[in-house]
Amino acid sequence: MKSPVQTIVITITCLFIGVVIGSLMTPVNETDDAASYLIQLQSDITEDLQRLDTDLALAAYAFGEIGLEGETTREILLSLSQRHPAIIDCTTVSPDGIILAAEPPAYHTAEGVDVSHQQATRHILTTKRPMMSGIIPVAEGMEAVFIGAPVFSHGDGTTPEGQFIGFSSIVFHPDVFLEGIVRPVMADTPYTVTIVDTDGRVLYDTDPDQIGLPLDDPAYTPFPELIALVTRVTEERQGKGTYSFRGETKEAIWTTVGLHGEEWRVAVVRVVG
Structure with a gap:
């Protein structure tokens, strides 16, 4: 027969194992995950x-x-x-x-x-x-x-x-400069990255076809939600928002990097629908 002390130890051990297994089976919060990548990019670019x-x-x-x-x-x-x-x-x-x-x-x-x-x-x-x-x-x-x-x-x-x-x-070249930072951080993740200046011009994007495009480029005209969000991005130093682009709903969180008063907005983006 087990002593009361042994019973207590076994019970605590089982509870601990259950908590560990539960934590391993629970998916990482994607928003927190995106935020951690964003912080890393902000630090590395700076x-x-x-x-x-x-x-x-x-x-x-x-x-x-x-x-x-x-x-x-x-x-x-x-x-x-x-x-x-x-x-x-x-x-x-x-x-x-x-x-x-x-x-x-x-x-x-x-x-x-x-x-x-x-x-x-x-x-x-x-x-x-x-x-x-x-x-x-x-x-x-x-x-x-x-x-x-x-x-x-x-x-x-x-x-x-x-x-x-x-x-x-x-x-x-800002795109070459940023590519060398972004690629190793974001490799093998489900996220994309967009970096714009405070005029909304794309300095870097995971999709190279968008690099250099201004906010009023015809490629963006059919997507008013995107234009509205990027306008917010240019005005707010950090934030979070959703938009539709090319048949997908996306969520972006962004922050700011800069030097000598010139600011760039760095956004980590994921598809949500």
């Missing part, structure tokens, strides 16, 4: 943007000593351009908005181009503060995003210390 920004800031500091032109400057620009596969080129720009140097050599043709008319260029020349642009036409002959860092002289006898002498930039 980290990689900050890494680009730090690398550029260090280069800009060096240019404050050696200047915006010359062989050593080109060597630093070339090394910087090789830090990430999304980078198109790296440049130095004069206080008048003229590109002085661009690396790699394939983009030497951008040198001498006046970019002072661009709103993003005017912003950094006026504020003399670091910035990230939206997606814009660039001198390299395509649309891209750039991160800019002001350059201040270290003082060389002719230029006073602390004088603004121009800026340096990293010009990059």
Whole structure:
């Protein structure tokens, strides 16, 4: 005959096993699952943007000593351009908005181009503060995003210390940058990812055919629920909503990443009907 203590131990053990088995058989809440992926993407994108920004800031500091032109400057620009596969080129720009140097050599043709008319260029020349642009036409002959860092002289006898002498930039493809982050996180999951800027333009999508499309593109006109949700997304830094698109009902949760005041909305999406 079992003692009362043995009976209690057996009962507790059975209850524990039942709880464990029950937890294993209960499906993970899909909303919580999507949220965990979203948090991971937010962290990874932020980290990689900050890494680009730090690398550029260090280069800009060096240019404050050696200047915006010359062989050593080109060597630093070339090394910087090789830090990430999304980078198109790296440049130095004069206080008048003229590109002085661009690396790699394939983009030497951008040198001498006046970019002072661009709103993003005017912003950094006026504020003399670091910035990230939206997606814009660039001198390299395509649309891209750039991160800019002001350059201040270290003082060389002719230029006073602390004088603004121009800026340096990293010009990059946002879709390539984001693909390298999103793919390893979302591989083998039932979710898709859409990332838009605050104008509603698609910077990245699991469906490559949607990359680059603005919110008013004819491809979206037949789907007013989608347009309404993306409008919300551009206005709200985080949230959750549903919409219909191409015969499916989808649920999206989103949050925000950004750098120097430029914001991107990151959404994890799943089919719900």
